[in-house]
Amino acid sequence: MAKSITEQCLANNQNYAKGQAVHRPAYPGKQPIQPARRLAVVACMDARLDVEDLLGLQTGEAHIIRNAGGVVTDDAIRCLIISHHLLDTNEIVLIHHTRCGMLAFTDDLLKAGLEGDPAAEKLLGQATGRAFVNCGRCASTPSAFHAFRGQIEPLDAPRDEKNMERLAWDVRRGMSSILNHPWIPTGGPDAVTVRGFIYDVDTGKLEEVSYPGPMGSIG
Known part of the structure; x- marks a missing residue:
């Protein structure tokens, strides 16, 4: 049986984690609009992740959807629906990563800091290692920052059992959001597959997250 595109990635x-270059950066010439490998990837915007490199993808082979945290937001769902139904992708990969900034705050903490709460500013400054400068105003958007559940930790903290658990929680929440969306089919002839991973920024390796499983606690 042929390997899935995800397995090939x-x-x-x-090979990437061993230091081998697997992505070719040269312009490939004219290509069709549909991704050649029928793959869509939702990943964090972190500068340490070069998605095409770490998956060995070439230009034109996959849709890459990125945001802070690699969170499956309304807009990510919008992109995946278009990607599948109009552009023929049928495998979805979610990628979170170690040392993620989304582990260092909560939504309420960041909003309070932006609005000018001194206690929040102090905590955010301690977490980030830089002076946090408030804006002194409240705003209705964004409605959420989608910080990861659980107790916050300093920015860029090394991996440990607790933060890996927090990352896995959010990967599963993203997988659940996709797998249970009425416009993303998971059965029948038009079905998509969904798999989730945590990328270790210190080793270059992907580690798969099991699903179903725990999806988090606010404590």
């Missing part, structure tokens, strides 16, 4: 990642 995992094999590429093993």
